[in-house]
Amino acid sequence: MSIDLTAISITEEVQKTFDGAEDERVKELFTCLVRHLHEFTREVRLTSEEWFKAMDFLERVGKTCTPTRQEFVLLSDILGLSVLVDLIYHPGGGSVTDSTLLGPFYVEGRPTAKNGSDISGEVEGTPMFVNCRVLDSDGNPVVNAKVDTWHSDGEGFYDVQMQDKLHNHLAMRALLTTDAEGRFWYRSVTPLYYPVPTDGPCGEILRAAKRSPMRPEHVHFWLHADGFEPLITMLVRSDDPYLEHDAVFGVRRNLVADFVHHDAGETAPDGTRMNEPFQTVEWTFVLSRAED
Amino acid sequence: MSIDLTAISITEEVQKTFDGAEDERVKELFTCLVRHLHEFTREVRLTSEEWFKAMDFLERVGKTCTPTRQEFVLLSDILGLSVLVDLIYHPGGGSVTDSTLLGPFYVEGRPTAKNGSDISGEVEGTPMFVNCRVLDSDGNPVVNAKVDTWHSDGEGFYDVQMQDKLHNHLAMRALLTTDAEGRFWYRSVTPLYYPVPTDGPCGEILRAAKRSPMRPEHVHFWLHADGFEPLITMLVRSDDPYLEHDAVFGVRRNLVADFVHHDAGETAPDGTRMNEPFQTVEWTFVLSRAED
Numbered sequence: 001m002s003i004d005l006t007a008i009s010i011t012e013e014v015q016k017t018f019d020g021a022e023d024e025r026v027k028e029l030f031t032c033l034v035r036h037l038h039e040f041t042r043e044v045r046l047t048s049e050e051w052f053k054a055m056d057f058l059e060r061v062g063k064t065c066t067p068t069r070q071e072f073v074l075l076s077d078i079l080g081l082s083v084l085v086d087l088i089y090h091p092g093g094g095s096v097t098d099s100t101l102l103g104p105f106y107v108e109g110r111p112t113a114k115n116g117s118d119i120s121g122e123v124e125g126t127p128m129f130v131n132c133r134v135l136d137s138d139g140n141p142v143v144n145a146k147v148d149t150w151h152s153d154g155e156g157f158y159d160v161q162m163q164d165k166l167h168n169h170l171a172m173r174a175l176l177t178t179d180a181e182g183r184f185w186y187r188s189v190t191p192l193y194y195p196v197p198t199d200g201p202c203g204e205i206l207r208a209a210k211r212s213p214m215r216p217e218h219v220h221f222w223l224h225a226d227g228f229e230p231l232i233t234m235l236v237r238s239d240d241p242y243l244e245h246d247a248v249f250g251v252r253r254n255l256v257a258d259f260v261h262h263d264a265g266e267t268a269p270d271g272t273r274m275n276e277p278f279q280t281v282e283w284t285f286v287l288s289r290a291e292d
Numbered sequence: 293m294s295i296d297l298t299a300i301s302i303t304e305e306v307q308k309t310f311d312g313a314e315d316e317r318v319k320e321l322f323t324c325l326v327r328h329l330h331e332f333t334r335e336v337r338l339t340s341e342e343w344f345k346a347m348d349f350l351e352r353v354g355k356t357c358t359p360t361r362q363e364f365v366l367l368s369d370i371l372g373l374s375v376l377v378d379l380i381y382h383p384g385g386g387s388v389t390d391s392t393l394l395g396p397f398y399v400e401g402r403p404t405a406k407n408g409s410d411i412s413g414e415v416e417g418t419p420m421f422v423n424c425r426v427l428d429s430d431g432n433p434v435v436n437a438k439v440d441t442w443h444s445d446g447e448g449f450y451d452v453q454m455q456d457k458l459h460n461h462l463a464m465r466a467l468l469t470t471d472a473e474g475r476f477w478y479r480s481v482t483p484l485y486y487p488v489p490t491d492g493p494c495g496e497i498l499r500a501a502k503r504s505p506m507r508p509e510h511v512h513f514w515l516h517a518d519g520f521e522p523l524i525t526m527l528v529r530s531d532d533p534y535l536e537h538d539a540v541f542g543v544r545r546n547l548v549a550d551f552v553h554h555d556a557g558e559t560a561p562d563g564t565r566m567n568e569p570f571q572t573v574e575w576t577f578v579l580s581r582a583e584d
Contacts, residue, residue, distance in 0.1 A: 001536050003543045007379040010541060014372035020502035030501065032336050034371055036328040041376050044324050051377045055364045062354010062364075072347045072354075079326055080306035084333050085343045087299040209322065210312035244293050249302060251295045 011038040057201055064200040068160035070104040074202045077101060077248035078211075086232075095137050096288040098254045099233050103220060104196070105150060105158045113174035116270060118187040121171025125154035125189030127278040128259075129269045134182045134223060134285045141182025142287055145225035148175050149186070151218070156194025178225075187270065190259070190279045193217045193242045206247070213247050216240035217259065219281065228287040235283055257283055303330040349493055356492040360452035362396040366494045369393060369540035370503075378524075387429050388580040390546045391525050395512060396488070397442060397450045405466035408562060410479040413463025417446035417481030419570040420551075421561045426474045426515060426577045433474025434579055437517035440467050441478070443510070448486025470517075479562065482551070482571045485509045485534045498539070505539050508532035509551070511573065520579040527575055549575055 001013055014034050021027040040046075046054075064071035076082045082101040092098035113119050130149070134142040150173035152158050159171040172191075176184040195213035198206055206213050217237040224230050234250065235257040236243065243251060260280045268274050293305055306326045313319040332338075338346075356363035368374045374393040384390035405411050422441070426434040442465035444450050451463040464483075468476045487505035490498055498505050509529040516522050526542065527549040528535065535543060552572045560566050 001538065001541070003536060003545045003548070005375065005379060005541065005544070006383065007376060010372050010376050010379060013541060017503050018501045021500055022502070023500065026500045029336055029338075029342070030371075030497070032332055036332040037371060037373055038376055040324055040328040041373060042380065044321055045380055046321075046377055048377055048381070050321070051368070051374070055362070055368065058350070058364045059354050059357045059362075062351050062357065065351045065354065070347070070351075072350045076343070076347065079322075079329060080302050081329055081333060082343070083297065084299060084302050084330055085338055085340055087297060087302060088334065088337055089340070091298065205322070208313055208315065208318045209310045210314070211309050244295060246293065249293070249297065249305060252297070253295045256295070 007042060011035060014038070057204075060201045068105075068107055068163075069197070069200075071197075071200050071202060073102070073104045074196055074200075074248075075205075077103065077250075078196070078202055078205060080249050083249045092252055092254060096286045097231060097233055098252045099231055100250045100252055100255060101248060102222070102232050103234075103248070103250070105160060106148070106220070106222070107150070107160060107170060107173065110148065110150070110170055110173045110175055113176055113186060115176060115179060115183070115185050116187070117174075119149075119172060119174040120188045121159065121169065122166060123153045123159070123171045123189055127268070127274065127276065128188050128190040129185070129278065129280045130188065130219065130283075131185040131269050131280065132183065132221075132283045132285060134178050134184070134225070134287060136228070136289065137286055141178070141180070142225045142228060143178060143180055143182060145178040145182070145184075145223055145228075145287070146175060147178065147184050148220075148222040149173065150220045151188065152191040152194050154190055154192050156192040161197070185269070187268075191217050191219060193237075193240055196247050211247065212242070212245055214242045215246050215248060216242040216251060218250075221285070223285060223287060225287060227290055229290055231285065231287055233285070235281060257281055299334060303327060306330070349496075352493045360397075360399055360455075361489070361492075363489075363492050363494060365394070365396045366488060366492075366540075367497075369396065369542075370488070370494055370497060372541050375541045384544055384546060388578045389523060389525055390544045391523055392542045392544055392547060393540060394514070394524050395526075395540070395542070397452060398440070398512070398514070399442070399452060399462060399465065402440065402442070402462055402465045402467055405468055405478060407468060407471060407475070407477050408479070409466075411441075411464060411466040412480045413451065413461065414458060415445045415451070415463045415481055419560070419566065419568065420480050420482040421477070421570065421572045422480065422511065423477040423561050423572065424475065424513075424575045424577060426470050426476070426517070426579060428520070428581065429578055433470070433472070434517045434520065435470060435472055435474060437470040437474070437476075437515055437520075437579070438467060439470065439476050440512075440514040441465065442512045443480065444483040444486050446482055446484050448484045453489070477561070479560075483509050483511060485529075485532055488539050503539065504534070504537055506534045507538050507540060508534040508543060510542075513577070515577060515579060517579060519582055521582055523577065523579055525577070527573060549573055
């Protein structure tokens with residue numbers, strides 16, 4: 001290693017230190033990462049003061065993370081990185097359902113639920129009935145698919161953002177299983193557009209850029225089934241004011257769904273005559289075979 | 293914002309969201325950062341699994357940080373970023389002393405000390421006498437310069453790494469002030485080469501790359517004086533086995549110093565006849581005028 005380094009030669013010196021990696025992918029990833037990190041730093045002539053701020057910022061992002069608050073995922077989301085990773089492998093537009101980003105509100109350890117059950121927990125709001133089918137690309141039902149779903153309440157808050165009110169239990173999220181016809185269905189409350197959390201470090205970036213923190217109304221789904229590629233996706237409300245202004249770039253044309261309004265007195269998909277207004281969402285998800 | 297994004301078009305869509313930043317530098321930094329982050333991600337075709345690992349890794353780096361353990365600074369150090377930021381603004385090789393990286397062991401709130409005092413705290417080791425001058429580029433003494441100094445013990449450990457043993461006090465670090473001739477001097481113990489901390493997330497990178505974690509023996513200095521540019525630098529032992537294998541790329545030819553051995557019976561710079569072996573280090577630091 002040279003001790004006569006320059007702002008140019010340093011890059012190759014650092015890259016060489018990854019030559020000994022046994023895993024070729026480790027070598028490839030870090031060689032490329034170092035090149036882009038260094039090129040960025042040289043191009044903007046990053047100052048010592050800016051570097052200190054970046055170190056402090058990243059530390060605070062890490063410290064903001066909890067099992068229910070993924071601030072690094074949010075940082076990746078608002079920089080378009082999460083969607084990019086998805087787009088590289090799932091350009092979409094084909095015969096199977098498009099995927100999109102996971103978002104920061106997925107929580108492991110969510111409850112399981114039976115089809116038809118009300119997964120809203122203790123949360124009040126306009127009833128929403130979700131009725132979906134899961135098919136393979138030949139139109140055959142995918143039986144016993146595991147379907148994670150999660151969404152916000154009618155004020156745009158997820159359960160993990162109101163644990164005081166919910167007495168530390170999860171709500172508006174569940175793991176369902178498709179029946180013999182590939183169907184899954186549940187009742188919950190209607191979500192709303194909402195801002196991504198702006199009380200942490202990521203909020204500083206959004207405010208500095210005068211960016212909207214809003215996401216259009218949507219319901220998340222994560223589907224797993226034996227023999228199929230897992231699918232992380234969401235359905236986005238077609239008439240939402242933020243449809244084309246998503247803070248995390250997650251909307252894809254093929255995932256825009258009608259959240260249909262029904263007046264009080266109409267009959268819900270489960271046969272209940274409703275004495276209040278409600279919404280229905282129907283969708284057919286098509287999974288890609290693992291060997292495709 | 294388009295809802296027909298591709299793995300190429302996403303980059304410009306994200307960059308556009310920074311157009312509204314009032315601070316032109318914020319816009320410049322994020323536009324360039326997004327481009328390089330996205331180019332990196334596309335070039336290596338980052339997988340979803342690798343992205344998850346990266347999110348988890350960065351969270352753990354943040355959580356490893358404490359007031360005395362700067363794991364993000366260490367990450368920047370082992371990727372050559374810290375030295376690069378320094379090299380861009382301080383290419384060195386001129387008439388003033390070269391700068392180099394701060395390292396992760398600088399601690400705010402270090403004790404002040406008088407010239408000639410022993411700053412080793414309760415730490416035992418081979419005595420080291422450091423005698424330096426601080427001059428401007430015309431050779432005039434810089435009076436009342438504030439000089440932070442910090443170094444490891446004879447086993448390569450900093451005070452903050454052995455707080456149990458030291459009963460929570462700092463050692464081998466102090467803030468000194470230059471006298472009317474620009475001199476500062478102190479007694480301490482001789483440091484040793486040492487590994488950067490490998491028990492945290494950064495250790496995983498070093499092990500994956502089979503990189504040496506070692507840094508050659510050195511003493512840190514951070515000089516401040518009215519009318520001069522601050523100088524963050526270090527002196528590195530000339531005959532150290534790791535001189536050309538520094539894990540954080542911090543050695544610069546102009547900062548290689550002789551750590552001179554003296555036998556028992558010789559007289560120390562402070563006039564003491566020593567009954568044990570000791571070392572001496574002498575150096576002249578030259579500061580750059582703030583208006584230069």
